Amino acid sequence: MTKKVQITLACGDYEIVRALKEGEISPDGIDLTILTEMDSTTRHWRFLRNREFDVAEVSLSSYIAAKGRNLPFAAIPVFLHRRFRHGFIFTNTASGIREPTDLIGRKVGVKNYLVTATLWQRGLLESEYGVPHTSMDWYAELDEDVDFIPPTGLRLHRLADDKSVEQMLVDGEIDALLHPDLIEPVLRKDPRVGRLFPDYKRDEIGYFERTGIFPIMHVLGIRPEIVERHPWVPINLYQAFTEAKRIAMERMENPRIVPLAWYREAWEEQQAILGDDPWAYGLGEQNRKTLETAVDYAHQQGLIDRKLDLSDLFLDLSQGRKRGDKHRV
Numbered sequence: 001m002t003k004k005v006q007i008t009l010a011c012g013d014y015e016i017v018r019a020l021k022e023g024e025i026s027p028d029g030i031d032l033t034i035l036t037e038m039d040s041t042t043r044h045w046r047f048l049r050n051r052e053f054d055v056a057e058v059s060l061s062s063y064i065a066a067k068g069r070n071l072p073f074a075a076i077p078v079f080l081h082r083r084f085r086h087g088f089i090f091t092n093t094a095s096g097i098r099e100p101t102d103l104i105g106r107k108v109g110v111k112n113y114l115v116t117a118t119l120w121q122r123g124l125l126e127s128e129y130g131v132p133h134t135s136m137d138w139y140a141e142l143d144e145d146v147d148f149i150p151p152t153g154l155r156l157h158r159l160a161d162d163k164s165v166e167q168m169l170v171d172g173e174i175d176a177l178l179h180p181d182l183i184e185p186v187l188r189k190d191p192r193v194g195r196l197f198p199d200y201k202r203d204e205i206g207y208f209e210r211t212g213i214f215p216i217m218h219v220l221g222i223r224p225e226i227v228e229r230h231p232w233v234p235i236n237l238y239q240a241f242t243e244a245k246r247i248a249m250e251r252m253e254n255p256r257i258v259p260l261a262w263y264r265e266a267w268e269e270q271q272a273i274l275g276d277d278p279w280a281y282g283l284g285e286q287n288r289k290t291l292e293t294a295v296d297y298a299h300q301q302g303l304i305d306r307k308l309d310l311s312d313l314f315l316d317l318s319q320g321r322k323r324g325d326k327h328r329v
């Protein structure tokens with residue numbers, strides 16, 4: 001008799017997981033309980049600190065830091081969240097910061113140092129604009145997802161619990177803020193807050209054209225005990241996520257489903273700039289380059305003290321395929 005394996009999965013509420021969430025498809029041999037109501041910060045913490053879910057969409061950079069410390073986690077190359085990050089570097093408009101090198105010697109806020117958006121932002125500031133991450137003072141609002149001791153030369157300060165980096169930016173207590181989200185002052189168009197790259201879309205397109213990188217934010221983490229007991233679970237999950245994305249992409253071809261006057265134009269523009277499959281899963285050439293760059297940045301920024309190989313980070317899915325034992329338990 002075969003029995004389905006019970007698995008809890010925490011992830012964002014995305015169109016590309018909708019078919020899984022609504023039960024239109026289900027992974028072979030797996031009975032999924034999907035939790036989509038958490039914000040990213042909470043979800044990453046609960047997975048990496050408390051191991052609360054079997055599978056979770058989790059911060060790429062905190063995951064790299066966790067693996068660098070040999071913490072017991074594994075991952076599947078499913079990338080539910082990607083973002084270009086030039087547009088998420090915010091400045092206080094009275095700070096006099098006009099160009100990237102103006103950040104040198106400044107006070108810069110972060111939600112926490114390990115946030116993936118911030119890894120990419122520090123990386124591009126350093127590699128593309130000559131702004132070393134050690135040339136700024138960092139102020140973190142939250143604790144890190146995994147224990148992190150700043151290496152010598154990195155000035156990282158933990159703010160008091162009642163401090164908000166968004167408010168500090170508005171008040172000019174910090175000069176800039178690197179953040180994963182569009183912050184409240186920007187949404188309400190507060191004139192005290194601007195962007196380091198006001199023409200960020202142009203800069204992000206230029207970055208993609210130069211590097212081929214559409215930055216990956218999150219990976220699909222899995223507790224290794226699950227993989228040890230059921231080695232076929234990763235490949236079956238991978239296939240289900242791939243199919244859910246295929247269904248979503250097909251649905252997105254319909255210009256009526258989204259309440260946007262020029263939706264179809266945006267969809268076609270993405271294809272023209274980023275190619276046919278910018279949200280690809282797996283370890284194809286473009287994803288490899290993106291992930292290897294993230295590992296390089298993590299090493300450069302002191303998140304890990306040795307270079308990790310992608311095979312250290314991601315499960316070998318060909319194993320499950322070769323076994324062919326789809327869901328016997």
Ligand SMILES: O=C(O)c1ccc(O)c(O)c1
Nearest residue numbers: 040041059114115116180
């Ligand atoms: O990837 C991350 O590290 C990360 C952390 C916090 C967030 O709110 C987020 O959206 C992403």
